[in-house]
Amino acid sequence: MDTTLSPGNSSVNVTAPQQLRVIKRNGDVAPFDASKIAVAMSKAFIAVEGDNAEASSRIRDFVTQASDAICEAFLRRMPDGGTLHIEDIQDQVELALMRAGEQKVARAYVLYREEHARARAAAGDDIQKPHPSLNVTLADGSLRPLDLGRIETLVYEACSDLPNTEPQKIVDDSVRNLYDGVSADGVSQALTMTARTLVEKDPSYTYVTARLLQDNIRREALSFLGVAEEATFSDMAELYAPAFKAYIEKGIEFEQLDAQLADFDLERLAEALDHTRDNAFTYLGLQTLYDRYFIHRDEVRYELPQVMFMRVAMGLSLNEDDREARAIEFYELLSSFDYMASTPTLFNSGTQRSQLSSCYLTTVPDNLDGIYSAIRDNAMLSKWAGGLGNDWTPVRALGSYIKGTNGKSQGVVPFLKVVNDTAVAVNQGGKRKGAVCAYLESWHLDVEEFLELRKNTGDDRRRTHDMNTANWVPDLFMKRVFDDQEWTLFSPATCPDLHDLYGAAFEKRYQEYEEMTRNGQLKLFKRVKAKDLWRKMLSMLFETGHPWITFKDPCNLRSPQQHAGVVHSSNLCTEITLNTSVDEIAVCNLGSVNLAQHMTDGELDNEKLKKTVRTAVRMLDNVIDINYYAVPQAKNSNFKHRPVGLGIMGFQDALYAHGIAYASDAAVEFADRSMELVSYHAIEASSDLAAERGQYQSYEGSLWSQGILPIDSIEKLKSERGEKYIEVDTSTTQDWDRIREKLAEQGMRNSNVMAIAPTATISNICGVSQSIEPTYQNLFVKSNLSGEFTVVNSYMVNDLKERGLWDEVMINDLKYYDGSVQPIDRVPDDLKAKYATAFEVEPKWLVEAASRRQKWIDQAQSLNLYIQGVSGKKLDVTYRMAWFRGLKTTYYLRALGATSVEKSTVDRGNLNAVGNGSEPAPKPEAAPAPTPSEPRGIEDFLSGKSGSGSRAPSAGEIDELGCEACQ
Incomplete structure (x- = not known):
């Protein structure tokens, strides 16, 4: 609600979060009144000025x-309501004044608080009601006395094996925020x-928080x-065993x-449940599971x-033949975080509608019936959480002749608008938009025109603001760009x-x-400079984040299945490269090995990795037979080819454990060797499964059947592209x-066996860095569908x-510098x-490491590119x-945005100076994105004259992808 504050003649409006309540110093509870914050601040200014x-x-x-801002911070912290102690509110007022540089006013406010505290103490009014007299409201509405002993048990259990934690501080501060009649959930909250x-003081507290959250969950x-x-x-x-049954x-x-789950030996499975693994969750990981899984x-x-x-x-x-043994084997892998299945599998495995696959790729035919059938297929697949990749290349271009009506085609774009709106409409009952x-x-x-689909200007009927787009680029085009030649559009x-x-x-x-x-045989075409089109591709990528750039020829020339069809596109997250046709919708099933869990004494544990990969490949292969298929073309394709996509996550954590910087030759080498081991064990595991269960139907004629492995297929790419246009390391270490x-x-x-997915969500569950990504920031507030979470780099x-x-x-330096250690003088260079x-x-370094991985992978990898100070030249290169x-x-393409860690707890500006008393280094600033009214010619952009701002997705959007299928 809006309230008007009038201290003297001034008037300010503030928005009060009505669902919050305030605990006074005597233990009474009152509604949160935002106007009192404004009153307090105004009085402080009046006292000084x-x-x-x-x-x-x-x-x-x-x-x-x-x-x-203070009200919004409280609402973000407690979106469903809750209680605040009066001292917490006053702390935020004090910090807001200091952050704004109003040091004299802040000092006056501090003195005001101290004066009133002394007055209350002298009058005996500063004594809170004794805690044993507080009552807790149970679910049935009855009351019981607050059990302080249970609170202490919960907190001391949560801190038991974690260093640098203070359980008594948590108990004391929590009880201070309770009031008479608080609900049982309110105590846990x-x-x-x-x-x-x-959490920002010590990363151990993220585990403490998760363990305390479990009280509510239990x-x-x-x-x-x-x-x-x-x-x-x-x-x-x-209690886990009876709860499970x-x-x-x-x-x-x-x-x-x-209903088949009841046929398992539930006693045997219940005995295998390990309750201690509940303690492995971070707060973000457990809250994500609770909210969404x-x-x-x-x-x-x-x-x-x-x-x-x-x-x-x-x-x-x-x-499986011995279902209980395999279930326990799979459970051990998942619950230990050694491997994690993709989100659709976690959502739906064991349910009545077991849609477990992540990705669906389709080709859209060039006729009206086929186009709308493809859009219907999108809707049906999206309904069950599938991420979609559509190949629209066959559809005739604008101005093409239509024999049936003797008219001219309106091209691809109008149909893409329908696809966009279908994706929005089929949103799983409001859970998320369809993703295509x-x-x-x-x-x-x-x-x-396709390049401009995501622009915010122009005819909105020819814009698709909600769907993703990607260029499918032939090698010949890139050669023309390199050689500055013309390019013809057909x-x-x-x-x-x-x-x-x-x-x-x-x-x-x-x-x-x-x-x-x-010679006049073809009338409908357009000739352009290849570099001009390339510039426009980069310009739109820079401005809108789309279309992504993917390469047709390496996807096909290195495909094990080139005898059985053509790869016409990738998927929603660009890691799947499978054949599609009118009769076949490609399907892929994903899961990721957690590399961080396979580091022992700073080295990759090959034996443990082999065991994990073998079990993981078996789990992925099982998905194909158990999976629910929303359309017959998907089932046909998946049973015929049986592709899976085993990937990795926690790559950055593994580098930390190895003591290696991401931007180094050693990291590139580790990317090479670690992926070689995953590839080695995954291919062998699939081959051993073939010995047990039989080869996939279309095996004969594949590169596999010819003894050509992913590392060998590089030679075919070199041969057809030309040695002049490719440089790839081909070293190996395994037999x-x-x-x-x-x-x-x-x-x-x-x-197909391997593909590296983004893993943004499942890596949160496991508490490691996503996929192959470098650390986003060393200290930041992460926002997602589950709320806001302070994330601290525990290795650092x-x-x-x-x-x-x-x-x-x-801590304050890291907040001030948005999680970067580079400007902090006292941090040694090796740690920087x-x-x-x-x-x-x-x-x-991202590209070099990705190149080393790609040589081992039969599909592809979701490679985000992070570029600070974007220029046309840097993008081009x-x-x-x-x-x-x-x-x-x-x-x-991730361009540096203006997002930063929430600074609501920064003590004051002068604490940002390093310990030797020097002035803090200048804070890096992200240039603002140009406004729509600013000119942005392609030449200006590619020459770097348009500045370093970007309209591409900013850093703060990094985990807010439209689909969780590959996550």
């Missing part, structure tokens, strides 16, 4: 903005919120299941779980963490065979079509001849502690290199390098 403050518009504006505020699930009203962590050693019974009764009924979540992992494992074991990416080859006559209506050609065959036929334009011999004897179970904190550098000043953040790592180094695809 006298009556002049009342007339100052600057002060009125500041008071309004600061009051609103007070504990959680208190621990959460300490109460909700156990009471619903009729097992217990509440439980401590130690209680769960006995009651859960299976309830889930089947509610028709949410597959746990099965619920009538908004009550009755699934517990270990129960969820066992449910997923059971669902993936339905067709449209691909178009760079010779298509509509490509220039309509597929007159050049239909170009769609299915690649490599040397594409170049030959394309040049024949170009000759036909010169690959042994694998070739095994394939010759056993074959392969899966046409431990290193700084070892050198005696972790203190309040360092090791803890360089994503935008401080030159993109060449980076994307040319990606192609030159043999990459198949790239993903988002």
Whole structure:
């Protein structure tokens, strides 16, 4: 609500969060009144500046903005409401004044607080009601005395094995925020919120917070299941088994779980549940599971963490001979975080509608019936959480002749608008928008308009603001760019065979079509400078973040399945490269190995990795047979080829454990060797599965059947592209001849085995860095669908502690510099290199590491490129390098944005100085994005004259992708 404050003659408006309540010093509870914040600030200004403050518009504006900011911070912290202690509110007022540089006013406010505290103490009014007299309201409305002993048990259990934590501080601060009549959930929330505020002091508190959050989770699930009203962590050693069995019974009764789960030996599985693994979650990981993964009924979540992992494992074991043994094996892998299945598998495994696959790729035919059938398929696949990649290249271009109506085509763009709106409409009951990416080859006559689909200007009927787009770029185009030659655009209506050609065959036929334009045989075409089109591609990528740049020829020339079709596009996250046709919708099933969990004494544990990969490949292969298919073309394709996509995550964590900086030759070498091991074990695991279960149907004629492994296929790419245009390291360390011999004897179970997905969400669950990404920031507030979470780089904190550098000043410096250690003088150079953040790592290192991985992968990788101070030259060099180094695809371009860590707890500006008393280094600033009214010519952009701002997705949007299918 809006309230008007009138101290003297001034008037300010503030928005009061009505669902918050304030605990007074005597223990009474009152509604939160935002106007009192404004009153307090105004009085502080008046105390310093006298009556002049009342007339100052600057002060009125500041008071309004600061009051609103404090209210918004409280609402973000407690979006569902809660209680605040009066002292917490006053602390925020004091800090707001100091952050704004109003030191005299802040000092006056501090003195005012101290004066009133002394007065209350003298009058005996500063004594809170004794805590034992507080009552807790139970779910049925009855009251019981606050059990202070239980609170202490919960907190001391949560801190038991974590260094540098202070359980008594959490107890004392939490109890201070309780009031008479607080709900049982409110007690748990007070504990959680208190621990959460300490995360920035020490990363251990993220585990403390997660463990305290479990009190609420256990109460909700156990009471619903009729097992217990509440439980401590130690209680769960006995309660997990009955909770699991009651859960299976309830889930089947509610028709949410597959009835076949009741046929398992539930006693055996219950005994395998390890309640201690609940302690491995970070706060962000557990809150993410609770908000988005746990099965619920009538908004009550009755699934517990270990129960969820066992449910997923059971669902993936339905067709195994010894189902219980395999379920336990799969559960061990998931619950230990050694490997994590993709989000659709976690959502749906073991349920009645087991749509477990992540990605669907389709080709859209050039006729009206086919186009709308493809859009219908999009809707059906999107309904069950699938991420979509559509190949639109066959659809005729604007101005093409339509024989049936004797008219001219309106081209691809109007249909893409329908696709966009369908994706918005089919949103899983409000859970998320449908997620789709449209691909178009760079010779298509509509490509220039396709590049502008995501612009905020122009005819909105020819814009797609909600879907993704990607360029499908032939090698010949890149050669023309390198050699500064012309490029010809065609309509597929007159050049239909170009769609299915690649490599040397594409170049030959394309040049024949170009000759036909010169002798008059082809009338509908357009000739442009290749560099001009390339500039526009980069310009739109810079301005809108789309279309992404992906490369047609390496995807096809290195595809194991080139005998069985053509790769016409990638998927929503650019890591899947599978054949598509009118009859086949490609499907891929994803999961990721957590590299960080396979580091032992700073080295990669090869034996553990081998064991994990073998089990992971088996789980992924099982998905194919268990999966629910929304359209028949998907089932046809998946059963025929059986592709899976095993990837990695926690790459940056593994580098930290190895003591390696991301921007280094050692990191590039580690990327090479680690991916070689994953590839080695994954290919062998699939071959051994073929010996057990049989080869996939289309195996004969594949590169596998010819003894050509992913590392070998690089030679074909070099041969057809030309040595002049590619440079890829081909070194190896493993005995690959042994694998070739095994394939010759056993074959392969899966046409494709590897793909590196983004893992943005499942890496949160596991508490590691996503996919192959460098660290985003060393200290920041992460916002996602589950709220806001302080994220601190624990490796950095431990290193700084070892050198005696972790203190309040360092924390404030990191906040001030947006999580960067580079401007902090007292941080040693070796740590600055090791803890360089994503935008401080030159993109060449990302490309080099990706190139080393790509040589081992039969599909592709979701490669985000982070570029600070974007210029046309830097973009040009980076994307040319990606192609030159043999990459198949790239993903988002991340330009440095103006987002930063929430500074609501920064003590004061002078603490930002380093310990030696020097002035703080200038804070890096991101140039603002040009406004729509500013001119941005392509030449200006590519010459760097348009500045370093970017309209591409900013740093703050990094995890807010439209789809969780690959995450």
